[in-house]
Amino acid sequence: MRLRKLVLPLLALPIALGGCGMLGSSAGTPGAAASATPIAGGGDWLVVATGSATPSPVASPAASRPPVLPPVSFLPVHPGCAEDWTVNPPLIPIEVVPGAGRLTVTWPRQYDSDYRITAVKQPLITGNQPAYTWQQVPAGTGCTVTATITGLQKGVPYIVWLDAPNTGHELDGARHPYSGRSGVVYPR
Template identity: 80%
Template sequence: MRFRRLMLPLLALPIALGGCGALGLGPPAGAPGSAAATPEPGGDWIVVAPGSATPSPAPSRLGSRAPVLPPVSFLPVRPGCAKSWIVNPPLIPIEVVPGARRLTVTWPRQQDSDYRITAVRQPLIAGAQPDYTWQNVAAGTGCTVTATITGLDPGVPYVVWLDAPNTGHELDGARHPYSGRSGVVYPR
């Protein structure tokens, strides 16, 4: 009895592994879908069907067109200004000269706007950051505008921020984002 229990599963094993083909009930050998038509172990399993090449696109009756790019306008260059500034809108280039407890900031005048500047302390502080105060600066009439920020701590790193709040507005009413900032500077 024990021998029968062991033999029955062993006899069913070839049928389980070979499927209906082991009993002669599957498709004939060599027919599509038969075991002989399946790839060899380790062979390619991707079946590639022959087809035709995709046709080339037909040229447009309107001809080729340049890609649509947003309009770009550059700030006007004042003919009497000798210094050449590299302008990267919307950033206004600025120069900062450190002095004793002060920073002297110079930038090219843009679109007759007035300006505001501030020096922002850079040391990391946990929690709420201290407020910074904007210093208003008139546009003037020359090629450049210069302002001095005083009362700074010597040896402390600062970054100077520049804002030109009256540079006009876009068609949607948004303000032109002309602004500038310096790298890290240290007053003496």
């Protein structure tokens, strides 16, 4: 195998160096029909004109291209609209700030819906659970809606529930997010 790898290139070398003349072609012999001199009455094959070299391009600071996009200016944003909300798709995100006997609840406005909120006590109770007292909240006009639940006991754990009954539906019939809940919070 090694011998073949060495012999084949050595056999091809004379053919490559000798060209077509080694194979008996008439194109390899001098004095054939081709001639380097032009035929009488024919034009020159190559026209050479004198000239000067093209200069290299030089960047000019005064002649720069205009920007592709126009300058951008942003409209002022209400602070509540600039807040990043952690969104869990089926739930409306809410923030709860505890106060003295109260909880202040804030959430992003959802599709011009009205709302209702309640604070549910979390201690274990045997038997029937007490009825919830819902507080009605209008839709609001800003990016966020804020409401305060009062009359709560200090040190008692609560979970805040939010309901938005009129959020509407997507084009496929699925409801927009219509409820939210907080983690456990304690009024001060």
